[in-house]
Amino acid sequence: MSTITTEQMRFWSPEVRELEPYVPGEQPKIQNLLKLNTNENPYPPSPKVVEAVQAVLANSADVLRLYPDPDASALKQAIAKQQHVDVSHVFVGNGSDEVLAHIFKAFFVQELPILYPDITYSFYPVYSQFFGVKTKVLPLNDDFEIVVDDYKQPNGGIIITNPNAPTSIALGLSAIEEVLQANPDSVVVIDEAYVDFGAESAVALVEKYDNLVVCQTTSKSRSLAGLRVGFAIAQPHLIAALEAVKNSFNSYPIDRFAIAAAVASFEDQEYFEAQNEKVIASREKLVAQLTELGFKVLPSSANFIFASLSSKDAAELAAELRERGIIVRYFNKPRINQFLRITIGTDEQNQRLVDTLKNDILA
Amino acid sequence: MSTITTEQMRFWSPEVRELEPYVPGEQPKIQNLLKLNTNENPYPPSPKVVEAVQAVLANSADVLRLYPDPDASALKQAIAKQQHVDVSHVFVGNGSDEVLAHIFKAFFVQELPILYPDITYSFYPVYSQFFGVKTKVLPLNDDFEIVVDDYKQPNGGIIITNPNAPTSIALGLSAIEEVLQANPDSVVVIDEAYVDFGAESAVALVEKYDNLVVCQTTSKSRSLAGLRVGFAIAQPHLIAALEAVKNSFNSYPIDRFAIAAAVASFEDQEYFEAQNEKVIASREKLVAQLTELGFKVLPSSANFIFASLSSKDAAELAAELRERGIIVRYFNKPRINQFLRITIGTDEQNQRLVDTLKNDILA
Incomplete structure (x- = not known):
């Protein structure tokens, strides 16, 4: 919005000039990206x-x-x-x-x-x-x-x-x-x-x-x-x-x-329950694997985890994952700027994340 | 909302207690009704x-x-x-x-x-x-x-x-x-x-x-x-x-x-233009027929017309049409309470409206 002049701004409602809108998680249009950044379900609907x-x-x-x-x-x-x-x-x-x-x-x-x-x-x-x-x-x-x-x-x-x-x-x-x-x-x-x-x-x-x-x-x-x-x-x-x-x-x-x-x-209801159980099981498996790699993972009741690694800056880690085709969500905010929010994918997707960390980034 | 007590109202934002919401045109779930009340297109999309x-x-x-x-x-x-x-x-x-x-x-x-x-x-x-x-x-x-x-x-x-x-x-x-x-x-x-x-x-x-x-x-x-x-x-x-x-x-x-x-x-674009032309042609035909029945029809550039009949109260006319399975929109408001807003239907639908008026209500 840097291109809007003060003169053009006169058309805006004064209170709207002050708004700081929400920024949704990125929806990249790139193929083959592993998208673990917006807490979507890895499985299709019923x-x-x-x-x-x-x-x-x-x-x-x-x-x-x-x-x-x-x-x-x-x-x-x-x-x-x-x-x-x-x-x-x-x-x-x-x-x-x-x-x-x-x-x-x-x-x-x-x-x-x-x-x-x-x-x-x-x-x-x-x-x-x-x-x-x-x-x-x-x-x-x-x-x-x-x-x-x-x-x-x-x-x-x-x-x-x-x-x-x-x-x-x-x-x-x-x-x-x-x-x-x-x-x-x-x-x-x-x-x-x-x-x-x-x-x-x-x-x-x-x-x-x-x-x-x-x-x-x-x-x-x-x-x-x-x-x-x-x-x-x-x-x-x-x-x-x-x-x-x-x-x-x-x-x-x-x-x-x-x-x-x-x-x-x-x-x-049956599909719904079965699918949620799958996501929960995958989460527990991923938490165990990340813990083993040295991550501190907060106790999760969601389809994502919030994890930090004392040996590595979180923003850097997010950037390195991104270079390897894996997007997670990083918040540059006080108290949580050393955490990554990672959506639970399928077991295969989670394994790709773990392997990339274990064999490449943290190797 | 008559069932909400003053005590329950304390939960509402004060400004929301005063709202007078919009009332959309009726969407009745009755079969075989000729719905000329919400300015929908009579034809399917492309x-x-x-x-x-x-x-x-x-x-x-x-x-x-x-x-x-x-x-x-x-x-x-x-x-x-x-x-x-x-x-x-x-x-x-x-x-x-x-x-x-x-x-x-x-x-x-x-x-x-x-x-x-x-x-x-x-x-x-x-x-x-x-x-x-x-x-x-x-x-x-x-x-x-x-x-x-x-x-x-x-x-x-x-x-x-x-x-x-x-x-x-x-x-x-x-x-x-x-x-x-x-x-x-x-x-x-x-x-x-x-x-x-x-x-x-x-x-x-x-x-x-x-x-x-x-x-x-x-x-x-x-x-x-x-x-x-x-x-x-x-x-x-x-x-x-x-x-x-x-x-x-x-x-x-x-x-x-x-x-x-x-x-x-x-x-x-082709479908769009052809369809709009059909609606306009049907409108011109309907206006001519209603004018012949004694209606005053305002000059329309829309997919509806606004019409009044000096010999008959508009609210009554709307009610009688409704009894015969045809819904038009009536606004009980100053200046326009003797008009009906009638959506343009297909030629067949418009003819049903004209016939109902001519052979039945106004006969």
Whole structure:
């Protein structure tokens, strides 16, 4: 944006001139790259997803020209069934990033600041700036864990990623209940993008707490990052706020293909469970191998690990991996600039990473 | 939302408690209904669209699990080529509703109010409330035309739908140039959702005016309402503001199916032109028939008409059509509560409307 003159800037809304947008993980268009940088699933989605889209296409002359259901009722029903909640407890959006944006607007524009950890999803400060949400950032402890007692101070809302990213560390449900109970007048959002890889979901607490919003995505555990479908689970008085925001922004955020494909994914529980087990098994194997190579790996409940090597600078290591066709995510930020976030691939892909480290970079 | 208690409302952001969301046209799930209420195209999209989605599916194991290109470069390139502009002049979003939302945030959050007509797309006041945009609403004249001189007063931006909705009346490019020239320090947005059905596009003016943003959609003339792809054309210093907003809200708003399908549509210029000609021909025929039945029909450059009948209350007429399986759009609003907005269907569908009126309701 360096080419925009001050004169041209007069057209921008003043508050937009100050924005510092989110920078997503790189999506390189190079062939044969091993992409372990954006926490995508190494496996394809359920074959039923493809069948569902085929069915839309078979009927395409009649349906593509028509708006989708603005309420995406079929999708809400499929999610409700899979999550064992009533459909009135479900909100859907164009990826969990859009769901989170609506959450910030719906609940967090308050007099008091919202609370979140210093090391967490880097979109939270961006949403906060975008919607004028005040923030108070609370440091994780030296083991990169959330200090539950810190979340018992006056606030305008709380958002916790669980398992946290990029640390991969999960918080137990009892700790989450402690936060919920200490904040009866604030909305507590648990962002569970990675929950299906081994953490406990707070969806089980939704009936009990009228201040809880749980957010999930189909991009990771359902292998549908290409589709853009996220959702939130909460009691109806909170869902209503999200619907009011959504319908003041975009009536039809989820297209017909995405609705059909996501419904098929939620209906195939068996595939979902089998696939998650495979990723978890691969993770455990990779953690063991990296530990053997001298890495310190934080305890992961996600489809990625957060690892550091005392003998080698992390930025350098990332660059050397990249030269060898392997991309991992490096954050040049305080406290975590000696860590790499590495997505769990297939066993073969993980082995390529281990071999490259063992036989080449660290040899 | 009547079931939400004041106590539960404490969780909502105060500004969200006041929102009055947009209400989209009804999407009934009843069979055999003739749906002339949401300005969808009666014809399917280009067959190339289906082929493009088949190609994504053929490769689905490899691609659905991966995030789409956050920049949707392939789509921007296809639009740039079809619109004869450089790719740096193109912004894309999840339907033109999302593009418009980003436009309001990017340009219209100013000290002065934005200007728009009293009768126009009813989402504009909703976006304004959502983003805290001040507004000054200017009445159309008695013939439902925009009074260009009204748009020469101090303002924080201008948005004009062209052709206007629900009036269907187009504004000429010379009038638009007059507005652009009178407002060198404001962004002027021309919302061209219906432009391909007979109005002149202001895209031709983009190189000449550094304050012009043109917004279009694939939902009407490209028969892709089911897909959710909209776009804006403007000079790069304005596109940059839209990208800053978009990347502060949702990095990946357009999924892989939508990108592939929309690209195929923009590449099939021949189908596009032939289809638009068919809709225009059907419109002229329908206007003649309704005029013969005593309707007053405003001059339409869109894929819908705005019509009134002095002998019959419009709300009643809409209700009687509905009883007979034909849905049109009725707005219970000052000045236009004796009009019906009727989408142009196929010749057969339009004939069913005419016959129902002639042989039944008005017989």
